[in-house]
Amino acid sequence: MTRTTRADVARKAGVAPSTVSLILNGHGHEVKIAPATIEHVTNVAREMNYVPNAAARSLRRGSTNIIALIMAELPEDPFVPVVHKVLTTAMIEVQRRGYLLLPLFQPEGDAANRRFIQSVLSDIQLAGAICETTSTQQFVGPLLSQLDIPVMWMSMIETSNHFGGVGLVSIDEGTGVREILSDLDATDTSRALYLAGPNINHFRQVPVLEHFQDRAEFLSLPTWSAHDSYEACMRMLTAHPDIDSVWCADDTQAPGVFSAARDLGKHVPNDLSIIGFGDHNAHEDNSMGLTTVMWPLQDMTATAVSQLIDSISTPKAEHTAREPHHTRVSTTPTWRTSAKRIHKN
Numbered sequence: 001m002t003r004t005t006r007a008d009v010a011r012k013a014g015v016a017p018s019t020v021s022l023i024l025n026g027h028g029h030e031v032k033i034a035p036a037t038i039e040h041v042t043n044v045a046r047e048m049n050y051v052p053n054a055a056a057r058s059l060r061r062g063s064t065n066i067i068a069l070i071m072a073e074l075p076e077d078p079f080v081p082v083v084h085k086v087l088t089t090a091m092i093e094v095q096r097r098g099y100l101l102l103p104l105f106q107p108e109g110d111a112a113n114r115r116f117i118q119s120v121l122s123d124i125q126l127a128g129a130i131c132e133t134t135s136t137q138q139f140v141g142p143l144l145s146q147l148d149i150p151v152m153w154m155s156m157i158e159t160s161n162h163f164g165g166v167g168l169v170s171i172d173e174g175t176g177v178r179e180i181l182s183d184l185d186a187t188d189t190s191r192a193l194y195l196a197g198p199n200i201n202h203f204r205q206v207p208v209l210e211h212f213q214d215r216a217e218f219l220s221l222p223t224w225s226a227h228d229s230y231e232a233c234m235r236m237l238t239a240h241p242d243i244d245s246v247w248c249a250d251d252t253q254a255p256g257v258f259s260a261a262r263d264l265g266k267h268v269p270n271d272l273s274i275i276g277f278g279d280h281n282a283h284e285d286n287s288m289g290l291t292t293v294m295w296p297l298q299d300m301t302a303t304a305v306s307q308l309i310d311s312i313s314t315p316k317a318e319h320t321a322r323e324p325h326h327t328r329v330s331t332t333p334t335w336r337t338s339a340k341r342i343h344k345n
Contacts, residue, residue, distance in 0.1 A: 004050045013044040020045070067094050067308065068102045068121070068129040070140055081280040082156065085297040090130065093305040099127060106140075118143060128308045130154055130301075133163060141165075152308035154300060158203035158328075166311045167325040169304040173204040173277075176293035176331030180275060181211050183333075184245065185340040189215070191243045193236050195229050195253050196220040204277055204293070204331075208247050217243065221253070229256030237264055237272075244272055245339070251276040254290050258338075273339040289337035296329045303327055 006024070010017040020041055022028055028038040069090045071083070087103060094101040102124070106117055121129075121143060128150040131140055141163060144151050151165030158173045192212045194205050200220050209216050217236055221228040229248065237243055237260060246257050254276045258268065266272045276292035307327065335341055 004048045009041065009045045009048055009050055012048065013041045015041060064125040064127045065099045066102055066124060066126050067099050068104055068126050070104045070106070070129060070131045072132055073105060081278065082297060086301050089298045089301040090305060093302050097305070097309045099309065121147060128152065128312050130304050130308055132156065133159065133161070150308065150312055152304045154304045156297065156300065157201065162324065162326070164324055166308055167327065169300055169307065169327045169329065171296060171300055172328045172330045173202060174207045176333045177204055177207040179333045180291065180293065180339070181207060183341050184273065185342045186245065190245065191215045191240060192245045192247060193217045193219070193233070193243050194247045195232060196249045197224045197253070198222055202249060204249060224250050224252045226253060226256035226259070229253035230260050233257050233260035234263065237266070246272060246274050248276045251278040251280045251290060251292055254288060258288055268338055269340040275339050279334050291336045291339035292334050294332045294334050296331060300329045303329060
């Protein structure tokens, strides 16, 4: 079905397109168009089911209510906790502030998809954009800058990089890990195993490796799966039976560690403390009783949305004079039964 345009309304009403624009924009009385003409054009537009073009309307008003959320490659399972928490939080917070969210995911090295994103960003007027720093800054950053679109950068891991734009919201990964270390019941001879995933571009392992130093074993596994963590633990705990704590870079690895401990006859937490990262199942029945570090993805996203929209609402003269700011959201410990904790009076 062909969309009715203002030119169509003008032809049927027998007036100039500029007259239709003035009337439908509510300026008919200001320029002294006859009331009968205003009523006639309004009725014709209604009869023809004319709907104003949102893009054109936002251009006339000099504003838009669309905010883009640009994230890295969408994983095979789009319901993984990271994507789910960030996306749903952004949708809720953006809508709560009277805006609409446009999510975009870009596969690594996909030229066709990059062209599509470039076309979308060029064709749709955006009030602003929130960009995950994982893989977007080299391509999207310069493009958004050229289009003069306000950008709030968002890093799910710890970083000191400066990406420009409105500012950066990042996560302080180490705070929660250090707090668990300070309360963990361990001795000066305790040994630890740290299981990283395929991406080791994190800081969450740094406090553990610094604390245990040469008493720490570090493994980077090919996937985040429980199967790989099980195989790694069976191998390492057999070779090093004095290891008394296993640290997972993500909670998804923990089931494999629990299975290995069971098969090796190690009691959790008396023989082996198990610590995760993420607290992905915080609102579910955690049958493992996993002690973990809460990854504040929701707080990070809500902060990024709030700061971007506050910046958009600021007069442009003030906005351009401000330096990009960096907000760090801290991780926190969540103690359950899988780690042996010092009893404090």
